[in-house]
Amino acid sequence: MENRMYPYGPGAGGYPPNQYPNVNVNQKMVYPDPNMAPAMKSPPAPNGDYCPSLPDYEYKNPKKEQVSPVEEKANGFLGVTNVLSICPCPPDEDVWAALVNPNGSRTKLSVQSICISNFSCYPLVAHIYFRPTLPVNAKMSSNITPADLSMSNARPKGQIHSGLLPNHPVNGVKAAIKIVPSNETISIDVDERWVVGAGTNIMVFLTSHCDDSNLKSTVSFEWQEQ
Template sequence: MDIKPTVDIINPVFQSTKGRLFAGTSGVLKTSSTRNAWAQLVNPLHSHVNLYVSFFALTNFSTKLVKADFVVNADPPGTPILSSDVSVLKLASNHKPVGQIFFNPHVSGSFSGGTVIGTRALSPLRTELGFRVDGRLIIEPGTNAMFFLTSRTSAESQIEFEWFESEAIF
């Protein structure tokens, strides 16, 4: 009997081979007792693709605790800044992401609308996976996912998003 080997490939690897896997970071987010910050992955309204989120990573560069609310479909305060730190993960690919990372490093007030679906306490001087979602979180056209950060003292953080884009999963 001739047995042929099989190999399991996780979906983000498969999507990367197609040039559809992207990653990017917000700028440095500066919070304090009077200032908040946020980073958001947005799928433009008429994009015609879905963003399948692989994971989020949250980094706290400070020696103080930072609180991160994970919120979907919210309107954040302040003026959004478009991150230029986004890249396709198949390095020889010329694909450009449809999804956009927006952030604001220091705002007063809170977000409006949306739904908080989780909260994380970011330990000092650590990077943590926020939620390992492996494509189960689907950001459809016109929707978004955001981390809204608060702290009691001055702190600096950064948020990383990884996602793949497709009209369908396969």
């Protein structure tokens, strides 16, 4: 006969024990109380002592790339002499201009180009000397600027000197001779193949074979410092 009042058997709201005994139940065994949750234990997880660290989600400002002060300074320069007057009449003086690398500069000057302008009606002869002895009456040009204007102003090691010279330069080696036509400018492009070490110079010695004392010229240099 079906027990509709206690359909689920003894315990958990079922009929009282021994009222309707279950023939399949072993009376000698101790069954867990169905009204109480069993004390279940989770199996130990591997590496139970390991506690992973959470990622740091805090916003960080991007690190600004640091640029060396040496890299911020321009290493390319160019400059020009003041107007040089040629006077072949007595005392028969000629003019010169030189790119000078002073002693102790710890820098090499790599010449890129030399431009010679002739503002007269007669041609000039430009003698290029390596390592001559500089005259004592030299004037230093202030017309020197970095080639890259976007960089901070850098003080060049190279200097541009000019002056008068009654004779040809003393010592040194004559490396080249160029003719500068009247009212023209010539450019000597050497693409950094001429290197001026510390304590040396490259000189442009200008001469003329006419009697006009109003011959005028300028010499400009462009170089890299390393």
